[in-house]
Amino acid sequence: MVRFIYRSYMNGQTSYAIAKTLTERHIPTPAGKENWRQSTIESILTNEKYKGSALLQKKFTTDFLTKKTKINEGEVPQYYIEESHEPIISPEDFEEVQAEFTRRKKLGRKYSGSTMFSAKLVCGDCGHFFGSKVWHSTSKYRRVIWQCNNKFKGEHFCSTPHLYEDEIKIRFISAFAAFFQNREMVLETCRMLLEDLSDTSALDTKIEMLTMELNDIGTLIREHIQKNAESVQNQDSYNLRYDELTEQYERKKGLLQKMQQKRIEHQSRIESMASFLRTLEKTNEPIDYFDDSIWRTTIEKVTVFHDGRMVFQFVDGTEIEA
Template sequence: MQGKIDMIITKSISRFARNTLDCLKYIRQLKEKNIPVYFEKENINTLDSKGEILLTIMASLAQQESQSLSQNVKLGIQYRYQQGKIHINHNRFLGYTKDKDGNLVIVPEEAEIVKRIYREYLEGSSMLQIARGLKADGILTGAGNHRWHTSTINKILRNEKYIGDALLQKTYTVDFLSKKRVPNNGIVPQYYVENSHEPIIPREIYMQVQEQLVKRRCVHISKNGKKRNYSNNHPLSQIVFCGNCHEIFRRVHWNNRGKKSIVWRCVSRLENTGLFCTASTILEDTLKEKIVEAINVAVSGKNSFLAILKKNIETVLSVDLDETTADIDKRLEELQAELIQLANSKEAYDNIVNEIYRLRDLRQETLSRNALRQDKRDRIAEMTDFLNTQTGDITEFDDKLVRKLVEKAIVYDDRLVVEFKSGLEIEVNL
């Protein structure tokens, strides 16, 4: 546009612009500089008297053609989705790449990173702690970055592709001109394909993580209805409760007559919860000592506690589910076959579709119950392994051990009750 261009020659209008407005806008800007545009296919010169009229007509046709092509591509993609054929961008997909046939295959060293993220989250680490640990160890993200964000960890923990499934059309293109993609909140159909590729994470572990994600959104609801959000800044956060009013204890930096100390105090005494409470404040050092004492009680009486744990795991295993996922999957296959045969019968068709929806909901509930049962088994196994391998008393408070073993600590005026994730309860005097 600085007088260096005499003429622009382009093959066709569709190559010059994708819509009529843009085409005319740039043509007029060029005409102001006395620069003609010649379209070979349509034989139009924009400096001709009839050029702009013809151009308007032809540009409109080109826009329609482009829109039609975009729609055809969209329908082709949707048809592949309906057939269960997945198309996944693997360039920034941690844990997977594609083979020469275009199939997703596991990258072993990256898969270990994914497994680490799931394991640490179930062990009690927050997304921020996991991200910091990965960065400290020099591990790169799927995009090759050194910096890990909590949003990246969150997406990995929620991604169904790590269990071998694929939810297709999570986003969609608003229109073919802007090519802007937005999250799909039910505007266009979504397709869920099971067992489309090799999983990295077992389905039971994935379901445990989903349960934990829900649990951490609101870990405790007070008697007055107030929600206490999950916090993992300290290994005792959200696990210390008041034995009097059942509210949580909060960590407080206390300055009593110039003497600084860290204490834990019932929130009913820190804020207006509507609950009257006279619970005593407990020094953090004392709280830690008593939790260590409770763990050592379990170690010293390991024989009797191992017997209790064995009974607990037998109880968990003896719980029969009404139907297994295999039973439900078999019934779903039968119904889908019936659906094809009875497509012409509206009444039968609707009945089968409703039953399929019911079974799908039941399948999800069964997976959740299986995950909870497996989580309980894992916690019992962890406590059993700890008692079997621990030969002497614990001499100091261990953050990781407490996160792994302790579910809850309830503070009374004269005692502390420690509830372990395995189901054991041990009481120590204060």
């Protein structure tokens, strides 16, 4: 079931769609319940234990009398153990899912697809994504086409044409063949780029410093409140100092959240580049058939223009018209 969830997600399904499918098939959740939730699917998709690793002390006990626990947000050390047990998902597939998970999260509500082409095809007229539509759904002439989701909205309709999936696949094969001609140079460049990207020490230092500063200000706030509770204070002075400290706390908290988000996006870029590099290293010749794995890991987006041109942008930034 874990492999099914990962495979469905990488084939374009949303977490909600996967949860709905499992519920309709009457497959019980890990807790033995009938209804699957989106949050359960997302938890499975991001849990490192399925690739054979373990992260210890995700939670810690704050009160040993009441047994109250709290999610560890840096208060106590965490320990990451690789190859701690037999994996269900390969580490490579797990990292691909993490990169895709972050990509979709960044897209937000724009991502609502159900296939591998979702949130990959972009309209050259308005910049919106293409979505799938079904023509003649109840007849033998049933066809799935892709067109701009914003095509018939607003005052000016988009002039980009609709596409058939077979056409997208054929053009991708052509674009990949042209891209493959520079394979060795791309591999060398990507290895250098990945090495540079992997050095996150400067970003980690900033996060560590902001976390320490935030904790220090939090301590000052608690001490300020405690002092006011234990002895008579001038309330105007107390409130003024309290407001100053809380303003500093919120400002530092905002900076920390931005740095943490930047770290997540940076890690996603590393994972995408690593997946791209692995795919290119094991692909020794141009492909003469559509490979969904190569499509997923090498293509960043495809821009479709009004005259039917399609420009394929690969993860390394290379653009090929096909």
